[in-house]
Amino acid sequence: xxxxxxxxxxxxxxxxxxKAISSRTVVPILTGMKIEVKQxxxxxxxxxxxxxxxxxxxxxxxxxxxxxxxxEGSIVLQAKYFPDIVRKLPEKTVEIxxxxxxxxTIRSGKAEFNLNGQDAEEYxxxxxxxxxxxxxxxxxxLKSLIKQTVFAVSTMETRPILTGxxxxxxxxxxxxxxxxxxxxxxxxVPVSDSNTAFPSVVVPGxxxxxxxxxxxxxxxxxxxxxxxxxxxxxxxNLNFLSRLLDGNYPETSRLIPEQSKTVLYAKTKELLNxxxxxxxxxxxxxxxxxxxxxxxxxxxxxxxxxxxxxxxxEEIVVxxxxxxxxxxxxxxxxxxxxxxAIEYEEVKVEFTGAMRPFIIRPANExxxxxxxxxxxxx
Amino acid sequence: xxxxxxxxxxxxxxxxxLMNSMKKNRISHAYLLQGKRGTGxxxxxxxxxxxxxxxxxxxxxxxxxxxxxxxxxxGNHPDVxxxxxxxxxxxxxxxxxLQKEFTYSGLESNQKVYIIQGxxxxxxxxxxxxxxxxxxxxxxxxxxxxxxxxxSILPTIRSRCQIIDLKPLNTRDFQQQLLEQxxxxxxxxxxxxxxxxLNEAFEMSNDExxxxxxxxxxxxxxxxxxxxxxVFLFVHNHWINHFKDKTEQEQGMDLxxxxxxxxxxxxxxxxxxxxxxxxxxxxxxxxxxxFSQHMLIETLDAVLQAKRKLKQNVQPTLVIEQLALQIQR
Numbered sequence: 044x045x046x047x048x049x050x051x052x053x054x055x056x057x058x059x060x061x062k063a064i065s066s067r068t069v070v071p072i073l074t075g076m077k078i079e080v081k082q083x084x085x086x087x088x089x090x091x092x093x094x095x096x097x098x099x100x101x102x103x104x105x106x107x108x109x110x111x112x113x114x115e116g117s118i119v120l121q122a123k124y125f126p127d128i129v130r131k132l133p134e135k136t137v138e139i140x141x142x143x144x145x146x147x148t149i150r151s152g153k154a155e156f157n158l159n160g161q162d163a164e165e166y167x168x169x170x171x172x173x174x175x176x177x178x179x180x181x182x183x184x185l186k187s188l189i190k191q192t193v194f195a196v197s198t199m200e201t202r203p204i205l206t207g208x209x210x211x212x213x214x215x216x217x218x219x220x221x222x223x224x225x226x227x228x229x230x231x232v233p234v235s236d237s238n239t240a241f242p243s244v245v246v247p248g249x250x251x252x253x254x255x256x257x258x259x260x261x262x263x264x265x266x267x268x269x270x271x272x273x274x275x276x277x278x279x280n281l282n283f284l285s286r287l288l289d290g291n292y293p294e295t296s297r298l299i300p301e302q303s304k305t306v307l308y309a310k311t312k313e314l315l316n317x318x319x320x321x322x323x324x325x326x327x328x329x330x331x332x333x334x335x336x337x338x339x340x341x342x343x344x345x346x347x348x349x350x351x352x353x354x355x356x357e358e359i360v361v362x363x364x365x366x367x368x369x370x371x372x373x374x375x376x377x378x379x380x381x382x383x384a385i386e387y388e389e390v391k392v393e394f395t396g397a398m399r400p401f402i403i404r405p406a407n408e409x410x411x412x413x414x415x416x417x418x419x420x421x
Numbered sequence: 422x423x424x425x426x427x428x429x430x431x432x433x434x435x436x437x438x439l440m441n442s443m444k445k446n447r448i449s450h451a452y453l454l455q456g457k458r459g460t461g462x463x464x465x466x467x468x469x470x471x472x473x474x475x476x477x478x479x480x481x482x483x484x485x486x487x488x489x490x491x492x493x494x495x496g497n498h499p500d501v502x503x504x505x506x507x508x509x510x511x512x513x514x515x516x517x518x519l520q521k522e523f524t525y526s527g528l529e530s531n532q533k534v535y536i537i538q539g540x541x542x543x544x545x546x547x548x549x550x551x552x553x554x555x556x557x558x559x560x561x562x563x564x565x566x567x568x569x570x571x572x573s574i575l576p577t578i579r580s581r582c583q584i585i586d587l588k589p590l591n592t593r594d595f596q597q598q599l600l601e602q603x604x605x606x607x608x609x610x611x612x613x614x615x616x617x618x619l620n621e622a623f624e625m626s627n628d629e630x631x632x633x634x635x636x637x638x639x640x641x642x643x644x645x646x647x648x649x650x651x652v653f654l655f656v657h658n659h660w661i662n663h664f665k666d667k668t669e670q671e672q673g674m675d676l677x678x679x680x681x682x683x684x685x686x687x688x689x690x691x692x693x694x695x696x697x698x699x700x701x702x703x704x705x706x707x708x709x710x711x712f713s714q715h716m717l718i719e720t721l722d723a724v725l726q727a728k729r730k731l732k733q734n735v736q737p738t739l740v741i742e743q744l745a746l747q748i749q750r
Contacts, residue, residue, distance in 0.1 A: 069518075072497040092499050092528055164488045167499040167528050200517070203524035247525070272526040286525040289559050 044080050044116025044141040048100065050129065050151070052109050053137060056098040057126045059281060060089035062257055063096040064122045072165045075119040076126075078139070079163065082113055088169070089122065090284075094250045095169055095273075096257070097282040112138075117163035118147060128156055169284055170270040176241060177268030178212070178234050182261050182278065188219050189255045191230050191384040191411055196248035197223035207288040208251055209295070210274075211243035220295055221248065222414075226377045227295060228384060231410040245292050246274055250285035257283065299414060300400065303393035305337065305369045308362035308406055311390045315382040317359045321347035322375035324355045332418050333375040337368050347375070362389065362406075371397045372420040378403075381413035425482055428465060432456075435585045439465065443472050443481040449583040451555050451564040453540070455571040456587025459617025462567040463538070465587075467493060469565060470501050470534045499528040502535040510542040516550050523559055532561045540566035541573040548575045555581050590617050599623075607699055611635075614679055614696040615672075630669075637663055638676040638697075642684075643704055645748055646711045652745050661738055670737050674728045681724065684708045685717040723747040 060076060068074060068091055077088040084101040102110045118141045129137060132151035141147045141160055149156040180188075189208075197205035202224070209220040212234060220229040254276055258265070266277040269287075276283040318333060324347040325331040336344040341364060346356040371394060381403050382390065389406035403413040425443075429436035435454075442448055452469070454462045468483065471490050475483035483490050492498040502522060504515055519535060527533050537543070543551065555564055555578065564582070568574060571584060592613045599609040599622055612622040625631045637659050644652045664673040679697040686694050687709045698705040712720070727744040731737060 069502060069522075070497055070499055072492075072495075073499075093525065165492050165495055165497040168488075170529075200521060200524075203521070206524075272528065272531070286528060288524055289526050290524070 044078075044118055045112060045114040045139070046080050046085060047111045047136055047138045048085065049109050050132060050135055050137050052100050053129055054126075056085075056087050056100055057129060059098045059257060060087045060096050061122065061126055062253060063089040063091055063094050065091040066123065068092065070167075072119060072161060073167070074122055075161055075166070076122040077117065077119045077163055077166045079117040080113060080115050082115060085110055088166070090167060090169075092167070093247065093286050094253055095167075095282075095284040097169070097284070099280045099282075101280070116141060118145065119161040119163050119166055120147060120158060124158065128158075170273055170275075177266050177277075178217075178241065179264040179266050180217070180232070180234070182258050182263050182265050184232060185265050185267075185276075186255055186258055186260065187386070188217075188230055188232065189251045191386075192219040192221040192228045193248050193251045193255070194380050194384065195221040195223060195226055195228035195413075199223070204245060204288055204290040204292055206249075207245035207247045207292075209243065209245050209292040212241035220292075222293075222295060225374070225416050226381065227298065227412075227414040228381065229295070229412045242269055243292070244269055244274055245288040245290070246285055247288055254283050254285070257281070298400065299402065299412065300393070300395045303366070303395050303402070305364070305366035305394040307337075307343065307364040307392050307394075309343075309359070309390055309392065310362070311382055311385055311388055313359055314361075314390065315379060317345050317357050318375050318378050318382070320357060321345045321355050322379065323347065324349050324352055325375050330418055331375045332372050332420060333378070334370065334372045334420070336370050337364060340364050366394075369394055369397060371401070372418045373401075373415055374418060377415045381415060384413060385411055423464070423485065425468060428461065428468065431461065431590075432465075432587050435465070435587050438585060439469065440481055443469075448473070448563060450558055450562065451566070451582040453566045453568065453571060453574070453579060453582035453584045454587060455568050455584060457569060457589050457617070459590055460587040462587065465585075466536045466565045466567060469563070470498075470536070473532055473534060473563060474498065474500070474530070500530060500533050502533070504535065504537045506539045506542045510544050511537065511539065511547050512544060513547040513550055516543075516547045516554075520550070520554055523554070523562065532563075533559075534563045534565065536565045536567065538567050540568040540578075541570050543574070543578075545575075548578055552577055552581070595619075595622075610696040611679070615675060630663075631672075634663060634669075634673060635676060638673065638680055639704065641677070642680050642708060646704070646708050649749050652749055653742070656741055656745050660741055664737075664741075667731065667737075670731055670741075671728065674724060674731065678721065678724045678728070681717060681720050684712060685714065685721070688712075688714055688717070720748050 064076060066074060070092060073090055073092060079086040084099055087098045089096050100109055102113060128149060133154055134152040136151065138150040139147065145160040145162060147158040147160045149158065192208055196208060205223055211218045215233055216231050217234045218229060218231045258278060263279055268275050273284045273286055321333040322331055325333050326349045334346045338344050341360050342358050343361055344356060344358050346354065348354045385403065385405050387405035387407060387409065391404050391406045392401060394401040397417060400414050400416045405411055425436065425440050429440065454465060456462050470493050471483035472481060474489040474493065475487060476489060477484040477487050489498065493501055496503060502519060504511060504519060507515060523533065566582060571579060595617060596609045596613040598619065599612055600606065604612065604626060608626045612626055616622050641655060641660065644655050664670045683695045683697045684705065687705055692700055723744055727740050730740045
C-alpha cells in the first residue's frame with residue numbers, strides 16, 4: 044500500500060474520523076484508524092462500535108489532484124499517534140507506505156516515521172452500502188429534526204429503548220419521536236421519494252448528537268438508509284453509521300390527547316423568558332415545578348415557589364385564550380426545552396385539565412409537537 | 422485444544438455434549454463451563470463462538486482461517502465480548518457496560534456472544550444484576566461462563582445455565598509429557614502436581630526463587646521433626662522473607678500441603694504417589710515416624726484452612742504463625 048496525499052486534506056478527514064474513536068473500548072482494534080486505499084481515492088474509518096465514521100478523499104476532485112502514486116491496500120494505524128504525527132509534519136504533502144509486515148512508513152520532507160500497523164482484516168466490517176430503500180433530506184433540515192427531538196430522550200438506562208429517537212417513514216411523512224416517559228417531542232416532515240420501504244428504527248440519542256455535531260449547516264442532501272443492524276447517513280464524502288437500539292418502541296400516538304379544554308396562543312419568546320424567570324426559584328429536587336394560572340381571557344399568571352427562599356410571580360398577556368379556567372403545575376425545565384425547540388414566534392398550548400398531559404405546537408400548525416406531563420402538587 | 426476433535430480427545434464427555442448440540446443446532450442460551458486450570462475452558466468457549474460465527478464451517482468444525490475466526494482468536498471480533506475480572510473480581514460496572522452493549526443491535530450480525538471468565542469472582546451485586554439478563558437475553562445471545570469452582574457461583578445463576586463439567590487433567594499424562602521434554606523425574610512429579618501448563622512447569626523448575634522456596638519448605642518440615650521449639654523463629658527468619666506477595670504465599674502453602682500429603686502417603690504405603698519427597702529421602706522416613714496419622718490429617722486440614730485465609734486477605738504473617746503453632750502441637 045502506498046500513496047502521497049495533500050496534508051490539509053488528510054488532516055480534515057482525520058479530524059472527522061477521530062470523533063468516532065474512543066480510547067476506552069473493549070475491542071482492541073477499535074483504538075485504531077483504518078485506511079483503505081483504492082485507485083479512485085482513500086477512505087478513513089473510525090469507530091467505537093456504537094458509531095462509525097467513514098471519510099472519503101477522492102483521488103481527483105474538481106481538477107485538483109489530492110492523492111498520487113496510489114498502490115492499493117489497507118492498514119489499521121494507532122489513532123493515538125497518527126493524527127498528531129500528520130498534524131506536525133513539515134511539508135504540504137505526506138507519503139504513506141505500508142509493507143506486507145504491517146510496518147508503516149510516513150514521510151514528509153526529511154521527517155520519517157515508522158509505525159507498527161495492524162491487519163485491516165481484523166477491523167469490523169461495516170455493512171455494504173445499500174442505495175435502494177434510501178431517501179434524501181437537506182442537511183439543515185436533518186439537523187433541526189435532531190435538535191428538536193433528541194433532547195427529550197431518556198438518560199436512564201432502566202428502559203434502554205427510550206434512550207433513542209424513533210424514526211419512522213409512513214405515507215411520505217418522516218417522523219422523529221423521542222420521549223423519556225415524562226415528556227415527548229416529535230416532528231414530522233414530508234419526504235419527496237415517498238415509495239421507499241423504510242423500516243421504523245430507534246437510533247441512540249448519543250449517536251444523533253454526534254451526527255449533529257459533525258454535519259455542517261448546508262442545504263446539501265444527506266442520504267439516509269437502513270441495513271438490518273445499522274443506519275447510514277451519507278453526506279458528501281462522509282458516511283456516518285450508527286448501531287440501532289434493539290427492541291420495540293412504545294406506541295406513542297395514543298398518548299397525544301385529541302381534544303383540548305383550554306387553548307392559549309402566546310409569543311414563544313415572552314412565554315419562554317417568563318418561565319425561565321419563574322424557574323429561578325423552582326427547586327431542582329422538586330422537579331423545577333412552576334405553576335400556571337389563567338386569569339380571564341388574556342392574562343396568565345406564572346409562579347415559582349420554594350418555601351425556604353421565596354416566591355416569584357409574573358403576569359403575562361397572551362394573544363388569546365379559549366376554554367375553561369385552569370391551574371396547572373409542570374416542570375419548568377421541560378417547558379423551557381420544549382419552547383426552545385419550537386423555532387417559531389408564536390406557540391399554541393393545548394391543555395386538557397390539570398392532571399392530563401398538555402401539548403405545545405407552533406401556532407402555524409407546523410407539525411412540531413411537544414408534550415409534557417404536569418406535576419401533581421397537592 | 423484447537424479443534425473439536427482435540428477437545429473430544431481430552432474431554433470426551435463435555436466434547437460430546439457440545440458437539441452434539443452443535444450438530445443438531447441446539448445451542449443453549451447459557452453455558453457454565455467448570456474445570457480446573459488448564460482444562461481448556463477458554464479454548465472451548467472460543468470454539469463455541471467460532472462455531473456460531475464462522476461462515477465456512479466444515480461440518481461443525483470451524484475453519485480457523487476466515488476473518489471471523491481470526492478475529493475471535495485475536496479478541497477483535499466486535500460481537501464477541503469477553504468479561505475478564507478487573508483485579509480480584511468482576512465489578513457491577515463491567516456488567517452494566519455489558520448490558521448496555523446488548524441493548525444495541527449487533528455490529529455485523531444479529532448473533533452475539535459474551536464470555537465471562539472467572540465467573541466465580543462476580544461480586545454479589547454484579548451476579549444479581551446479570552441474572553435477569555441471563556434468563557431473558559435479547560435475540561440470539563449466547564452466554565458462556567467459565568469458572569474453576571461452580572459451587573461459589575450463586576445457585577440462581579447455576580440453575581439458569583447448562584453446566585458442563587470438564588474433568589481434571591490426568592497428572593500422570595502430564596508428568597509423562599514433562600519427562601519426554603527432558604525434565605528430571607523428581608521435578609516432573611512435583612510440577613505436574615502444581616500446574617497444568619507445560620511452559621509454566623519449565624519456567625518454575627528453572628526458577629531460582631522456586632528452588633529456594635522448595636528448600637525452605639524442606640527445612641521447615643525438618644524443623645518440625647527435629648527442633649519444634651525453633652519453628653517460630655525459622656518462620657520469621659526465613660519463611661516471611663521469602664514468600665512476599667500473595668501468589669508466592671499461596672504457592673508456599675501448596676508446597677507445604679504436598680509435603681505433608683507425601684508423609685501421610687508414605688505412612689499408609691501409597692508410595693507411588695509421592696511428589697514432593699523421593700522414596701529414599703531420610704527426612705521423609707523421620708517425619709513419618711514422628712507424626713501420627715491423626716496428626717497428619719489435622720495438619721493437612723490446618724494448611725488448607727491457612728490457604729483459605731490467605732485468599733480472604735487475612736494478614737499473611739499471622740496466618741503462617743498460627744499454622745506453625747497448629748502443626749507444632
